[in-house]
Structures are given as structure tokens and as C-alpha cells.
Amino acid sequence: MNNDLQELDALEPTELDAGTVFSGTSSGKEVRGFAAPCRYTPIPSPDYVFHESSRDIIVWFLDQSDPLYVFGPTGSGKTSLIKELAARLHYPVFEVTAHGRLEFADLVGHLAVREGSMEYTYGPLTLAMRYGGLFLLNEIDLVSPDVAAGCNGILDGQPLCLAENGGELVSPHPMFRFAATANTNGSFDETGLYQGTLQQNLAFMDRFWLCEVGYPEASAELALLERQAEQLPESVRSRMVEYAQEVRKLFVGQTSGEIAKTIEVTFSTRTLLRWAALTLRFQPLARQGIQPVTYALDRALAYRATKETQALLHELAQRLFPLTA
Structure with missing residues (x-):
């Protein structure tokens, strides 16, 4: 057994206080987790701001339940x-x-050559099922129908048969969870924003618990910018968040005001933080007559867009940051 599998085999499930874990305040409600992280455990961000949708996912974690979409x-x-x-x-x-x-x-998983002989290598889904873990399938609305159909039995809690590995039967570990993310709710993409997405089979979708996640509230992103870009004036941080929200409205087609057009790029919170950080780094350019906010905007987001969209982004920036450094 290699080191990765030894570490997974040593995982110890335990009961944790849900309130202490998620809010820092004891609640008396227990949630199953693991006693210690391993190399497959994500590293938590101390500055992460949770969405309101986190309530749904916390409840999903509290008790073994249907797969999450x-x-x-x-x-x-x-x-x-x-x-x-x-x-x-x-x-x-x-x-x-x-x-x-x-x-x-x-x-x-599949057979692979290792040190001159054929050896079966477990795939990520099998590892999660066998040792207990979260299998996370991003962009699930891009998978082909045959791959989705292959997951149906697993989504129903049935064992996985590895025909290539001598018919090994992998039963789902009690801690095994299946979660998927997508830009669509499994139906046809009416917006035209997500090329390549496929309408999902109704029987496949019926196996999931659905959760919708929108963009963070302005107050949450303001608090995050205050912590990570405190050197910027409060008025600039506030207008950056306002700008990000306006761009998101353009992206999803909720146009208003003077600009009425759907665009092909949008602001994630990560992009917003990058914009703020670059604005600080490019402050010396103000002495050369270059506006750091706009200069940083291009490098954080606008250069990904078409020339027409870049013009719209600059127009919006000029309205919100007419003379700001």
C-alpha cells in the first residue's frame, strides 16, 4: 500500500460540534467529520466569507443524505x-x-503499467467511496450521458464494481459524499452563456438535492476588502464592490441604467480581490498620469474580454471612478 492509501486508511471519523466548526459558537448539534486532516483535505482560508447558501450545505453535511447538486x-x-x-x-x-x-x-480507475507490470490505479471516485471522503465533480453539466448514467447506481448508494480489477466490489464508506457543481440547474441553458452544457437526464437529476448559489452580498465583500485591502480608501473599496455587482448584472442579463448589454465576463470574489491588490501595487503609476484603478482592472479582468466589452467596462469604470487614483 503506497503512502497515499496508508494515510487514507488511517483516517478516523469523529463527532464534531457543528456550531463550533462553522461559527465558533457551540451549538450542541453534532456533525460527522474526521479527527485530523490529510493531504487530500483542502486548506481553509481564514478570510473566507460564507454565502447564505452555506446553510443548505451545512445541513447536507449534518446527516447522510442524497448527493448534492x-x-x-x-x-x-x-x-x-x-x-x-x-x-x-x-x-x-x-x-x-x-x-x-x-x-x-x-x-x-484503470489499469496502468507500474515498474514493468500491470497494476490497477483507483480513480478519485473510488478513493472517496472506499476510504470515506467527498467526491466533487465540477461542471457536471458538461459530462456525456453515458458517464452520467454510469454514476446512477453510485448515486443510489449501491456498491461500485471494478471489472478491470477482477470484479472488485467497493461498497460506499459511511462517510462517503458525492457533490457536483454546475452553471445550470440541469435544464437547457436559456442564457447562451455556457456553451457545451448539456441538458441532464431527468432520472439522473432526480437523485440530487439541489442548492443554488448566487454572488456574495455586497456587505460580505466589503468586509473582505476591508481586511485584505485596508490601505485603499473606504470609498474606493465601496465603489469596487458596486462595480463588481454591476458587471455581474451585465453578465447574467439583468441590465439596467445607461448600459444595456449582456457581456461574456464576470467578477468572482477572487477577481475582485485581485483587482484591489493590483490597484495598490500600481499606485506609483498615478505620478505618471495613469489611473491605477483602471490599469489594474484591465489586468484583473478586462483583458479577458472582447474589445467591445472592454470599452463597456472602461465606460462603467469612468462613471464610478472619474478621478480616483
């Missing part, structure tokens, strides 16, 4: 929300990002 727009923090909660429970997370060429063997 989390959907929402790009940049809303679906994956990070799941991983931050898992990190606080010391859950090992086995993460895969789906794509059109993903095969079921990529999830469960």
Missing part, C-alpha cells in the same frame, strides 16, 4: 464554498472537473 453563475464560488466547509470538517476531497471527453474510467 450546487448550481449558479460563473464566479459565484460554488466549488470554494463546498471545499471551505469540507476543510473545516477535515474531509478529504477528491476533485474532478468535467469536460466533453471525460470517461467513466477517469472517475473509477
Whole structure:
């Protein structure tokens, strides 16, 4: 048994106080987790700001339940929300990002040559099932119908049969969890923003508990900017958050005001923090007559967009930051 499997085999499930884990205040409500993290456990961010949707996912963690399907727009923090909660429970997370060429063997494992002989290598889904952990399938609405159908038995709690490994039967560990993220709710993408997404089979979707995640509240992002970019004036931080929210509205088609157009880029909280950090780093450019806010905006987001969208982003920036350094 290699070191990774030895570490997974040594995991010790334990009862944790849910209130202490998630809010710092004892609640008396127990939640199952692990006594200590391992190399597969995400590292929690001390500055992470939880969404209101975290309530749903916390409840999902409290008791063994149906698989979880989390959907929402790009940049809303679906994956990070799941991983931050898992990190606080010391859950090992086995993460895969789906794509059109993903095969079921990529999830469960396959035969490979090791030191001159054929050896079966467990895939991330099998590891999560066998040792107890969270299997996280991102962009699940990009997987092909045959891969989705291959997961049906697992989603129902049935054992996994590894035909290539002599028919080994892997029963789901009591701590095993299956979570998926997507930009759509499994139905057809009516917005046209997410090319390549597929409408999911109704029977497949019926196996999931659904949770919608939107963008963070302005107050949460303001508090985060205050901690991570306190050198920026409060008025600048406030307008940055306002700007990010306006861009998100343009992205999802909730247009208002003077600009009425859907655009192809959006602001994640990560992008917002990058913008603030770059604005601070580019402050010396103000002495050369260059506006640091706009200069940093290009490098944080705008350069990903088309020329037409860049013009819209600059127009919006000029309205919110007319003379700001």
C-alpha cells in the first residue's frame, strides 16, 4: 500500500460540534467529520466569507443524505464554498472537473503499467467511496450521458464494481459524499452563456438535492476588502464592490441604467480581490498620469474580454471612478 492509501486508511471519523466548526459558537448539534486532516483535505482560508447558501450545505453535511447538486453563475464560488466547509470538517476531497471527453474510467480507475507490470490505479471516485471522503465533480453539466448514467447506481448508494480489477466490489464508506457543481440547474441553458452544457437526464437529476448559489452580498465583500485591502480608501473599496455587482448584472442579463448589454465576463470574489491588490501595487503609476484603478482592472479582468466589452467596462469604470487614483 503506497503512502497515499496508508494515510487514507488511517483516517478516523469523529463527532464534531457543528456550531463550533462553522461559527465558533457551540451549538450542541453534532456533525460527522474526521479527527485530523490529510493531504487530500483542502486548506481553509481564514478570510473566507460564507454565502447564505452555506446553510443548505451545512445541513447536507449534518446527516447522510442524497448527493448534492450546487448550481449558479460563473464566479459565484460554488466549488470554494463546498471545499471551505469540507476543510473545516477535515474531509478529504477528491476533485474532478468535467469536460466533453471525460470517461467513466477517469472517475473509477484503470489499469496502468507500474515498474514493468500491470497494476490497477483507483480513480478519485473510488478513493472517496472506499476510504470515506467527498467526491466533487465540477461542471457536471458538461459530462456525456453515458458517464452520467454510469454514476446512477453510485448515486443510489449501491456498491461500485471494478471489472478491470477482477470484479472488485467497493461498497460506499459511511462517510462517503458525492457533490457536483454546475452553471445550470440541469435544464437547457436559456442564457447562451455556457456553451457545451448539456441538458441532464431527468432520472439522473432526480437523485440530487439541489442548492443554488448566487454572488456574495455586497456587505460580505466589503468586509473582505476591508481586511485584505485596508490601505485603499473606504470609498474606493465601496465603489469596487458596486462595480463588481454591476458587471455581474451585465453578465447574467439583468441590465439596467445607461448600459444595456449582456457581456461574456464576470467578477468572482477572487477577481475582485485581485483587482484591489493590483490597484495598490500600481499606485506609483498615478505620478505618471495613469489611473491605477483602471490599469489594474484591465489586468484583473478586462483583458479577458472582447474589445467591445472592454470599452463597456472602461465606460462603467469612468462613471464610478472619474478621478480616483
